[in-house]
Amino acid sequence: MRIVKSTQSKVCVDGSLMKEFVLDEPLTPDFLSFLEVFGTVKKYVHLKRPYFSFEQEYFISIRGFVGESCVEVRYKKGFFDLTSDYFHLLLFYYGEGNAGIPKMQGIEGSIREKMKVRLPRG
Numbered sequence: 001m002r003i004v005k006s007t008q009s010k011v012c013v014d015g016s017l018m019k020e021f022v023l024d025e026p027l028t029p030d031f032l033s034f035l036e037v038f039g040t041v042k043k044y045v046h047l048k049r050p051y052f053s054f055e056q057e058y059f060i061s062i063r064g065f066v067g068e069s070c071v072e073v074r075y076k077k078g079f080f081d082l083t084s085d086y087f088h089l090l091l092f093y094y095g096e097g098n099a100g101i102p103k104m105q106g107i108e109g110s111i112r113e114k115m116k117v118r119l120p121r122g
Helices: 031-036 086-094 097-116
Strands: 003-011 017-023 042-044 052-057 062-065 070-075
Touching: 017 031, 031 042, 031 052, 031 086, 031 097, 042 097
Parallel strands: none
Antiparallel strands: 003 017, 017 070, 042 052, 052 062, 062 070
């Protein structure tokens, strides 16, 4: 799965950056299972078209409809420089199947270490 084009980009009221992407294939339940390894996936299957949301704290949120190739990705304020490739990496390592999970987890860990410098200590 890969990005074919970016159709929209805007800065939201909360300072996050929203991008809308068109993928080369529709989103699948299998992709949502892959995302569950990296964050919280909410599935709204009772709707006319099955909708989902994915949240990875401080990284990104993803929203879209299962079976469609258009997806909205929101990058959190203050970390865009660290997470700008995160969605691309998710798509790439999803293509590697289970072998891609530990690789993606390693990249995510590296990004988190860089984020710690910016997060308030508490």
